[in-house]
Amino acid sequence: MSSMTRDILSVIQNSMPTFSKGQRLIARFILESYDKAAFMTASKLGKTVNVSESTVVRFAAELGYDGYPSMQKALQEMIRNKLTSIQRIEVANDRIGNQDILSMVMQSDIEKIRMTLEETDRASFRQAVDAILSAHRIYILGVRSAAALADFLGFYFNLIFDNIVLVHTTSASEIFEQLLRVGPEDVVIGISFPRYSSRTVKAMRFAKDRGANVIALTDSEASPLAEAATETLLAKSDMASFVDSLVAPLSLVNALIVAVGRRRNEDVEQIFADLEQIWSEYGVYEQVEEENH
Template identity: 65%
Template sequence: MDMDKEQDLLKRIQAGMPGFSKGQKLIANFIINHYDKAAYMTAAKLGEEVGVSESTVVRFANEIGFDGYPKLQKVLREMNKSKLTAVQRIEVTSSRINEGNILKSVLQSDMEKIKATLEEIDQESFNNIVKSILNARKIYILGVRSSAPLASFLGFYFNLIFDNVRLVHTTSVSEMFEQIIHASRGDVVIGISFPRYSKRTINAMRFAQNQGATVVAITDSLYSPLAKNADHVITARSDMASFVDSLVAPLSVINALIVAIGMSRKPHVQETFERLEKIWDEYKVYEKQDYDSNYGEED
């Protein structure tokens, strides 16, 4: 079995799905949806996770062409390191998406990612991140490429809550380092990245940690390269919807982070929005809906 291209494994599993036993299908679906997690599980642990015996997992590895479970695990770990290219994503996901109802398929997939995130998220880690941010002298937010909208969303609301936030805008490695050069002990640096991981973000987080700053990673797995350079990690399930990164679950976690911070600083946030409402009215920031003067009134 040629394993030079990691997507061959997923394609092989997809092709064999109709002939798999019920237990093998459970294993197959888990690997397809959670190959980064499966990569670090023993055969016994994987069996326990999906509700089959260890021997069933070993037989599954043989069924798809591996001489033992460790050989399958090795390929899974290689996949976890490199993830998949955009072209490979298209090839793998084309068989997972119902082209007759793409809307339903993608929304259903996003719902499943939020559910998996809810089941796996570490509440204690989330609470520690909230405390670190509330006590930070200065907050830096890093997110590039497809994670840039997530960083921008977090930065927009944090700027309404704090006066010490810096959203790092960058198009180059040097610019990123120039903008975080003063990050040090007492500061919090939040790095956001999902497969395929940004080297710029990883290197900047490593630099910030070496400078003494508290580093927070928002990523998809505890095995993510971002997690290795972070003091606190919070994970959210991200998956491929063809060539598009599915960032619904990460955005939901970021939303929860903003709400938790806002609730902790409720009086300040309330005062800020009261002032903003006056400004928005004065400068006509938002469109006001014109209603008929008799709307809702009795004749």
Template identity: 60%
Template sequence: MESKMQDLIKNIQENMSALSKGQKLIANYIINHYEKAAFMTAARLGEVVGVSESTVVRFAIELGFDGYPKLQKVLQELIKTKLTSVQRMEVSSNRISEDNILKSVLQLDMEKIKITLEEINQEVFNEVIESLLTAKKIYILGVRSSAPLASFLGFYFNIIFDNIRLVHTTSVSEMFEQIIKVSEGDAVIGISFPRYSKRTINAMKFVKSQGATVIAITDSGESPLAACADHSLIARSDMASFVDSLVAPLSVINALIVALGMKKRDQIYGTFEKLEKIWDEYQVYEKYDSGDAAGKEDY
């Protein structure tokens, strides 16, 4: 990632002499404030440096990009692992309207699901399904903000399969203690998004060395998690202020659960029949009858 950022800056510097006065202003701003420029529209970037939107577009083309959105996408991919929580909040102040935070955040999430739908590889998805169906044991790894995704996946996989191990710990040593028996024939699902967890990456490298099938759920083929995976399910993540927005990854996980559930529907029917009896016997769920609700006391 670092070298690619340096390559982009080098490209800008090498083209500096061919740039117009206005384009040089853009170039200098990107070099010095790339973490902010990455999330600015062409119009906003032009406004900040004092040039027209068309000048910004021509600048991107001068660097060899098809247009400004392509340059912006490259910048976003390169810097999202580098931003501190404070920088995330600063960047978000330019992206999210404080007058309507709810609408702004929901629109950003919708955009990430749309991009994920357009870019995800159906063939890889099918390969992941087959790998999980034939695995001796399935391990699920996810820490920090990815831990809820791992727990959600583990909850439903425990209904579908008999061979699930959810690895959950805040300790590096405990994580390796839980995956020490991983071997050939097992499948390991690792979940991580920027800023990527070193614990998850190191664990994935280890299980790969043990001969397991490694499945990554991450945001990009450039992700360090994807680099050590046999199969990568790519779902676009985002940052809403200091918060990791993981709506698209959760949607992909939902699709994974549903697809596997369809493959093992007969077994799941039997499991749910048993569970329904247990839930009823031990009153796991509240029974609500709207017709009887009025006038009754809580017990």
């Protein structure tokens, strides 16, 4: 994370004497309500404090940013792990207003997938796939809402590999107990989005210290998971809501499963052929049909 990102509020505070009257209005609003300002367009921010959109744009330039979006991104990065659930609800309510909730949420998810597709580093993705395929053991870790992604990834990887460890996270001590034997030939996949899990970050640092290949699935290079990872896969999530939007991360997980499955194509075909035979032999399909009736 750049110093400009970390210190934006300090920069604004220290620059207050040099600002024009309109710029001071913007500055005070950001200092008092940065959680809301971070998600406002330049036009919306201008209307909120009764200045023109061009004044907002010039304010960003005055702070040293190459445009308003850069300043907005810096604000978002700063608060990424600081918003409380109450603040998330307030920001979400402000953003939604009187709009159709169904349309807004789905359009937002579509946009997150589009941004993830455009920004995913293909080399990092291939290296992550290579590391997974050559690993002695594959540990998968995700807590809170990220646990659903970890379970999903673990379910399909468990069909493809016989060396999967889905780390259960009842307590911090349990995580380290399950990672006790992690080593240089292993891969640890850590999944977390704002607000980031300190348990996941600590476990990833431990695995990296033990020489393991650590893959982070997170939302930003500024994420603490990225700092602890040897490879980082980025998926956009929406933190300005008490509900974590995991559509783009799930799509990236899907791509990872398919890429690994394609490289193990013959094995995967044999696995499902064996499963079909077992299901048929033990009457699994018949049982399902009976239950449905």
